[in-house]
Amino acid sequence: MNTETGIQGSYWLQTAPPPAPAPPPSGDLSVDVAVVGGGIAGLSAAWELAREGREVAVLEADRLAAGVTGRTSAKLTALHTLIYDRLRRTRGPEGARLYAQSQAAAIRHAAQVVDELCIECDWEEAAAYTYAEDPGRVAELRAEAEAAREAGLPAEFVTETDLPFPVAGAVRVADQAQFHPRKYLLALADDLRRRGSTVYEGTRVVGLTEGEPCVLTTDAGVSVRAGEVIVATHYPIFDRALLFTRLSPRRELVVAGPVGEDVAPRGMYITPEQSTRSVRSAPYRDGTRLLIVTGEHFTPGTADVEERFDRLSAWASDRFRGFTPTHRWATQDNDSTDTVPLVGPLHPGSRHTYVATGFGGWGLSGGIMAGRLLSDLVNDSPVPWDGLYDPRRMASVAREGTSFLKHQAQVAQHFVGDRLSAVKSDSPDDIAPGDGAVVRVGGRQCAVHRDESGRLQAVSARCTHLGCLVAFNRAEQAWECPCHGSRFAPDGSILQGPAVRPLEQRDL
The missing domain is CATH 3.50.50.60 (FAD/NAD(P)-binding domain)
Structure with a gap:
């Protein structure tokens, strides 16, 4: 909280x-x-x-x-933004077909499991949409609809949705699902x-x-x-x-809050525009549904997270009447280079x-x-x-060529460049309550955090996975490694791997 x-x-x-x-x-x-x-x-x-x-x-x-x-945002769909046109080009029509078959089979299987075990998990069938507001992306959406349809999904290009704002076009796939994971x-x-x-x-x-x-x-x-x-x-x-x-980590933010049933979309939506915007709603209380909005993806340890939370909340409030965030959280995933x-x-x-x-x-x-x-x-x-x-x-x-080289260049930049420019504060005295910074102490780079009471705690700034330097995420109170996504609490304990050892304690 x-x-x-x-x-x-x-x-x-x-x-x-x-x-x-x-x-x-x-x-x-x-x-x-x-x-x-x-x-x-x-x-x-x-x-x-x-x-x-x-x-x-x-x-x-x-x-x-x-x-x-x-x-997660808890969408269970085989329509993964704009993947099928790319797979058609990189893996051929058969690769795209197998991808669609395997993902669609997973959704059907989950529905069977819910029935078999009588799981109360707010299961709802819903259509999935990949949309764009920019008319310049309509050709891209049409190509995706065609590729998804060739792969075996019931995909179609549409211009009408139940979003409360106009779109230039969308790929629609029916009979998908959303649930409480x-x-x-x-x-x-x-x-x-x-x-x-x-x-x-x-x-x-x-x-x-x-x-x-x-x-x-x-x-x-x-x-x-x-x-x-x-x-x-x-x-x-x-x-x-x-x-x-072959993996690059990315973090995304989520804001959620109740809106009237007349405002809440019943479809599941995503757009690659504006650093991603993903929208769905979930059962909430009488007369309302919980609007869940995801976006603002970034590499861990490289963003002003509070500013991005504000930007995402402002976007949702501007598009959905009556929205005020009651929940917010962040999630993390890894993209393969192909x-x-x-x-x-x-x-x-x-x-x-x-x-x-x-x-x-x-x-x-x-x-x-x-x-x-x-x-x-x-x-x-x-x-x-x-x-x-x-x-x-x-x-x-x-x-993989372009993505692989781009990922390796980013890791190299953090591994080498951060060592030259990682010190963000000359002294622990400069660190405000609730914040953290990398400080050079006794010739070593230390990750120093000051809690709200003013107490300082220092740990090694070197990630225990492969040695990249961490950066502080004030909004989530965590040290994050930009190379491979390991995350640590202010005291150095592990929040998220691949690291399996905590950050070493340092004496100020």
Whole structure:
């Protein structure tokens, strides 16, 4: 909660509070499958495997569905902004068709799971739209509608929507869905336990030895032996596959507040314009719906987040009558350099280790798809689209060249350039309450934070993942690494990986 404004954090976390924490393992254990990460990809994979009779252990560093999945906009759709025209060019018509098939199948499967387990998760069918206000983008939208239709989606180009402002055009795909992601996932976790598998929270995995069996090590020194291991930590915590060279993190902001039912759109909308604007509404209270607006994407550690929150709120207030934010939060995702998620064997030599990452902002349909795909791979069941998502796929200039080089240049700029210009304050005395800055102390760059009471706390400014320098996000009170997206609390404890070790304490 933002104590200055009274604005709440994630609506999904607020309205589906977690049950009592599941304790970490009390000693070493052995299971058929160990799943590292308790978000939608990890829990979906664990549930699929448990349903097939496998003994599964889910190892979550924090709380289930409280990370990225607990901070999503919660749209479940196969229309992913403007992806199909690009896939048609880079992967051919067959690649675009497989992508559409796999994502649409994930939505149908989620609907079946909701019915099977009788999950109360505010499930609503809705049409998805990619729109533009700029008439200059109409040709782009028409091409996307054509490509999506060729890929097998019921896509059409339209000029009328239920948004309360005019658009130049939109791609529309019917029969998509929106829901409450935490209610859905907590129900999966409950059913997983009923089937004899186990969930462990507060259990951070820090090591992996591949073999038969594989052995995972936690930060408490516990060993978990497993025949198969799935790494579903959003950003992979193991670097042996070098996937960090093919992933770029981005952070997006979300504001939400009640509006009248006559104002709230019933469709799900997104536009690439204005640094992205994504809009949907959810059931709220009698006579109102909760308007959820996402946008203002940026690389972690590189933006004035408070200013961007204000800009997003102003946009929503200007477009939707009566909107005043009651909730705001931020989410983070990773873009693969060739647009397609990386789901499959962890690296070329993998026999029993798998990964799911790079969902590019579409982690709900992508995570459910990944759960089913990974379950099939573990069970040696052929899947038509496993080659499309295989992390071992060969890159090409058409697919990855520009994005790959751009990402590596940005990482190099932060890794080298930030060391030359990272000091943002000459002295800790210059840091205002509630703020933080990188300060050189005793020849070392320290990340120094001053809390609202005036107390200073210093930690190493070097991210424990690969050594880039962190920057302070005042709006969220966090140190962020711009290279690979690790995030730390002011005291240096880990908020988000891929880092698995906290920032070292420093003495001022």
